[in-house]
Amino acid sequence: MADEKREIERKYESDDSGLPDLTGVGKVATVLDQGVVELDATYYDTADECLARHAITLRRRTGGSDAGWHLKFPVAPDVRDEIHAPLSDTLPRSLAALIRSRVRDAELRPVVRLRSARDLRHLVDADGRLLAEVSVDEVTADRLAGPGEGGKAQWTEIEVELADDVDPAFLDKVEKRLRKAGVRPSASPSKLARALAETAPPEKKREQPKTAAEPETAGDHVLAYVRAQRDAIVELDPAVRRDEYDSVHSMRVATRRMRSAFRSYGKVLDRTVTDPIRDELKWLAGELGVDRDREVLTERITTALGDLPRTLVSGPVRTRLRTWANARRGGSRRRLIGVLDSKRYLTLLDTLDALVADPPLRAAAAGKPEKVIAKVVQKDYATLSTLVEQAIELPPGHDRDLALHEARKKAKRTRYAAEAATPALGDPAAALTKSMKSLQNLLGDHQDSVMARQALLELAALAHAAGEGSFTYGLLYGREEQRAAAVEAEVPGFWESAGAGASV
Incomplete structure (x- = not known):
């Protein structure tokens, strides 16, 4: 069974000066030494590192209080959703499902091993309430596969993770104290990102990150819109599986937007290619909307009834x-998950990728x-x-x-x-x-x-x-x-x- 939590944390470069005293920062009354914990984590990805490209991390970690499998999705700067599953030899199916829209049929393999000696402190207020965990991590990274295989890296970093139900503004106060002591934010958003960067071969390090070219032609603009809808469908897949609020509706809207673009811009994208894809998108939208229409009607009638x-x-x-509202709801959630696991749906995602990579442009696309x-x-x-x-x-x-x-x-x-x-x-x-x-x-x-x-x-x-x-x-x-x-x-x-x- 997987557990979920929202992780709000910041990372900092650490030098020989170590961690400054944080007593008195905000409501911090005491800094409690929790000792040193040895952590050993293996990170998994595909051969083309599709998870890392989208700032998604999947690891199996031993040591510490939360040993097990961890899957993290980016939400906003400093914010990630973490899904935790118990320790096992193989990736739990519950986590595998959440990355299926990214991974598809590709094999997951170990790419990086990170071993950390974590010197942990708890920042607590006068009532003993935990405000944040602060750790000084001495990290050793080993590249297990991909470019730079066999490479090693070492560094020390400070990590500040906000406790549950604490105002995120508290992190600003901690950062102010850290900066005053000469500590600076890390250039890498995660340990994995830093490990991949520091173990990359020299020629890889010299490569400049590719930036998307500004749209110039009609085809460029239409493709940018289609690509955005493809990305939305793929990104919303885990949210739909986790039954997040409005995720089903948002994915359905993305399918509608793409279908509309295919039909309206038929002089830009060849409809002999896009019409069959439109049919598949219509099928997906229909499956996503099995309960939606009845839910809307139920809300409307319930509101009207309340006004009487x-x-x-x-x-x-x-x-x-x-x-009446619940009459056809039984099993629909399982049905939807079945759709997202189906060969037909995964083939549709592959087809959308192929369309974006090699678009069927017509003559007007160059206009x-x-x-x-x-x-x-x-x-x-x-x-x-x-x-x-x-x-x-x-x-x-x-x-x-x-x-x-x-x-x-x-x-x-x-x-x-x-x-x-x-x-x-x-x-x-x-x-x-x-x-x-x-x-x-x-x-x-x-x-x-x-x-x-x-x-x-x-x-x-x-x-x-x-x-x-x-x-x-x-x-x-x-x-x-x-x-x-x-x-x-x-x-x-x-x-x-x-x-x-x-x-x-």
Whole structure:
């Protein structure tokens, strides 16, 4: 069973002067000597070091109070999420799953061994509460594989790790004292990064890190957008597996953005290549959204129910709603993990990598972005304009509902096309993106009302069959009708004032 924690720490270079006295820093009342701990860690990566490239570390460590397997993901400067699993001879499946989107079918191998003599102190306040752990680590690194195999390095560093539930600003106070004593922040974000750098062969050390070239052509801009969505899908995979808040929705949005780019920019990227990928992205989005739509409806109806006076709530409406909401939820989490472990999903990731590495560019890709990309956005906007105007002219009812739903989908696509165009076209595209997001939200509220009314009819039928009253469902249905009518009345004025598309 894996345990998770958020690690907030800073590393510093250490010289012969050692660690200055930290008593009196912030609320530090006492510095408790915890003795010296011997740590022995082996770090694993693929032959091309894909984990290290993305600042992800995987190690098996003995010694200390947390011996076992540790997997760390970067969150922000000085912040990483650490997942810990018990010590075993082989990598636990729970951790292997979290790096599958990066590793795929590649073999993991030991790349670096780090042995550290850790002189540990606890910084505690007057009540004995732990504020931070501070250690002086004497590190020996051995390169086990890859460039520089057989190389060695040694250094001493100071590490300050914040205790749970302590204000991160405390680290600033500790750093101020350290700097005053001549201690400086480490140039490396982790021990592994330093070991890889210091054991690299001379020619590797002389290599300058590659920086992405500034987009120049229409193809450059579209590919930058597609690459960003590919990266988002891969990076969100561990978060989805860990059931982090909004991770499923965020991954689903990344698939939509990429599908939209493929369709809108068909004159830049060959659709005979991208259409099959769009189909696979649509499949993935569908799997990610198995529970999402029902969750949205449940939240909407629950909120509406909460707005009703108690005297208008007739029968076990809340219980009925909970039962309905959970009816298809059983096993869906296991199903989603199964999708992320499937050959089909991993093949899709490989396909996206191949597309980004060798894009199927068409002739327009070499064109100037202000011409090629602007034309695409203007075309999408013109199509949306026609759809909105046609929907407005229809009488209220089923046909108008469908037309507004189609307009919403086109608004979303126009938004994503403008979003991709913003680095090239600047403020006009950014303004259109904002306008289309507002329209999408407005029409989305209308579509949610349509779906909520369908759900309320289903709930009323279930209640009636069980001998329960259906008055409250009818009341909520009527309120949803009023809400939808208000949106429909708002659309013409909104659209008239949203003429940003003409300026792109």
